Amino acid sequence: MDNDVSAGSGITTVVGRLALGVTLLAFGLGTTEVIDGVTAADAVSIAQYVGGIALFLAGLLALRDRDAATGTAYSVLGALWFTWAVRAGDSGNSAGLFLLLFALVALSLTLAGGDQLGQATYGLLFVALVLLAIARFADSDVLTTAGGWVAVAAGAVAWYAATAASAHWPTALPRRAAGRGVTATG
Numbered sequence: 001m002d003n004d005v006s007a008g009s010g011i012t013t014v015v016g017r018l019a020l021g022v023t024l025l026a027f028g029l030g031t032t033e034v035i036d037g038v039t040a041a042d043a044v045s046i047a048q049y050v051g052g053i054a055l056f057l058a059g060l061l062a063l064r065d066r067d068a069a070t071g072t073a074y075s076v077l078g079a080l081w082f083t084w085a086v087r088a089g090d091s092g093n094s095a096g097l098f099l100l101l102f103a104l105v106a107l108s109l110t111l112a113g114g115d116q117l118g119q120a121t122y123g124l125l126f127v128a129l130v131l132l133a134i135a136r137f138a139d140s141d142v143l144t145t146a147g148g149w150v151a152v153a154a155g156a157v158a159w160y161a162a163t164a165a166s167a168h169w170p171t172a173l174p175r176r177a178a179g180r181g182v183t184a185t186g
Contacts, residue, residue, distance in 0.1 A: 012065065016058035016074040017121075017162035023051030023081055024125065024155030031132070031148030040148075044088045052082025073109050073122075080105060096136030103129035116172055117161035124154035 023046055030040040056078025063071030080102050087098065106126035110119055131147030134140070164171045 010065070012058050012062040012067065012074070013070055014162045014165050016055055016062070016070065017118075017158045017165070019050050019055040019058060020074075020077060020121065021155045021157075021159030021162060023047055023055070024128075024151050024158060026155075027051075028128070028148045028151030028153075028155055031151060032145050033148075041088060044085045047081045047088075048085030052078050052085055054078070055081060069112060069114060073112075073118075076105055077109075091136070092139075093137060096133045099129050099133035099136060103133060115161075117157055117164070121154050121158045121161065124150055124157060128154055 023043070026043040026046040027040060029035060030038050030043040033039055055074050059071045059073065059075025059078055061071075062074060065071075084098070084102070087095075090098065103126050106122050106129055109122040110126055113119070128147045128150035131143050131150060135143035135147055160169075161171065163169065
């Protein structure tokens with residue numbers, strides 16, 4: 001595995017990924033209700049301050065450093081997490097629509113490219129939000145739990161990406177050289 005692959009543009013990327021990872025882990029674990037007495041409502045303060053304000057500020061700092069991709073991602077995600085925290089009491093179709101719109105942002109970030117761990121985080125966030133939106137529209141506890149677990153996975157990937165960048169762990173999967181691989185037999 002390659003230890004020298006960049007995981008972003010420095011400290012703002014690490015801070016942003018930690019903020020996103022912690023927020024997604026809290027939100028996802030609360031949504032699954034796997035911990036007795038802990039619900040998604042218990043993640044509201046983390047979503048507001050860590051996922052909202054800290055992530056938004058990391059995005060502004062990245063934009064100041066002329067890192068448009070990271071700055072855009074973190075400032076938009078920060079604004080969305082802050083809004084989710086403020087509107088946490090919404091239910092039914094209103095919450096489903098918000099989650100669906102939030103999912104479209106995650107899809108855009110996934111398709112925008114970047115490093116593998118960033119794309120994996122945004123892709124998993126997209127899937128989680130789509131599942132949670134459908135769960136709200138259909139009033140499905142099963143889809144809510146599934147969406148929560150996918151959010152936990154997204155949070156774990158974001159946390160790993162931040163930790164890997166700080167600890168100089170591998171941040172990319174090795175690629176096979178062109179022309180190498182399976183050979184045909186005659």
